[in-house]
Amino acid sequence: MSYGDGLDDNAKVKIANKFLSSAPPGEFNEVFNDVRVLLGNDHLLKEGAAQAFAEYNMDQFTPAKLPGTEEQTIISKHGLEGSRYLDPRSKQTFKYDHLRKEPSDPQPASIDNRAEPYRAALEKAMQVYIKEHYPNGVLTVYGSSNGGDVKLVACIEDHKFSPQNFWNGRWRSEWTAVVSGGSTELKGNVRVQVHYYEDGNVQLVSNKSFNEPLKIERDEEATAKNFVKIVSKSEENYQSAINENYRTMSQTTFKALRRNLPITRTKIDWSKILFKNVRDELRH
Structure with missing residues (x-):
């Protein structure tokens, strides 16, 4: 018998998708395996949650490396063309298995000759x-x-997964501009997510939006330099603010969450207490 036998299939899939979309960075497989056990129906999971797999990878900016390329590309909604994804650097489209996280079937992509000089310079x-x-x-x-x-x-x-130390984290940022004249607006969104789960379960989820004026030069490379200058300054300021906030929380919020040690000044070994209780029950 699987968990939630009183629910219809649509309700089960909806709950499964919610769990999957909330998986911390670097822990999708663990969440998927737990959901698979709870659902108890591989066919229903594969058919009903396929879109959740894709949305999760696009939202997380999951990296993928095409055969024969030196640099990885990002799985994102911006590169989605029908059922294929675009790698602008290698000028190829490809299929992507969102569960196995494997690219396949690379094919030459069409080039937007109007946009390519700006894109390549940036x-x-x-x-x-x-x-x-x-x-x-x-x-x-x-x-x-x-x-x-x-x-x-x-x-x-960018990410760093350190499960041996019980934490994983990912940085995602997205910057958009429309080149249409002497100046435009550069819109940015930066997201940081960190999960720490040693003897607890704490997540830091932070995001910030930016709107900055961008000067458009006649030369594509000069415009690209203006673009990068704004990105660099904005992301540096945001990271500094996160670090300062973390230092403050370490002395206030996190400290308040910690339990004081008992009078022995040592952590309680709950496994020994549990074993003793079980042993006493057996004796009676």
Whole structure:
């Protein structure tokens, strides 16, 4: 008998999708395995939660590496074309198995000749920034045109998973601008998620939006430099604010959450107490 036998299939799938979409970074497989046991129906899980797998990977900016490429690309809604994803750097589209997290069937992609000079210049400038500031950073820059306007979207992902130390974390940022004249607005959104679960369960989920004026130069490389300068300053200020907030919380909120040690000044060994209780019950 599986958990939730009183629920219909739609309700079960809805609950399963909720669990899956809330999985902390680096822990999707663990959540999936737990949901699989609770649901007790692999066919229903595969058919009903397929969209949840895709939405989770796109929301998390999951990195993927195509065969024969040196750099990873990002799975995001900006690269979704029908049932395939775009890697603008290698100029290929590909299929993606969202459960196994495996790309396949790379094919040449069409090139937007109007947007490509801006996109390539921004990718080059952003890549220098990524290498300097993100140890495991992945960058994907998308470009598209509509009439005389060019839309640029730069997505950044970096993560560090340390399950042996009971924590995982991911950084995601997304920056969008429409090149249409002498100046425009650069819109950004930065998200940070960290999960710490040693003897507890604590998550830090933070995000911040930005709207900054961006000067458009005649030269694509000069415009790209202006773009990166704003990104660098905004993300640096945001990271500094997070660090300061963490230091404050360490002395206030986190300290209040900690339980004081008993009079023995040592942690209670709950396993010994449980064993003693079970042993006493057996004796009676």
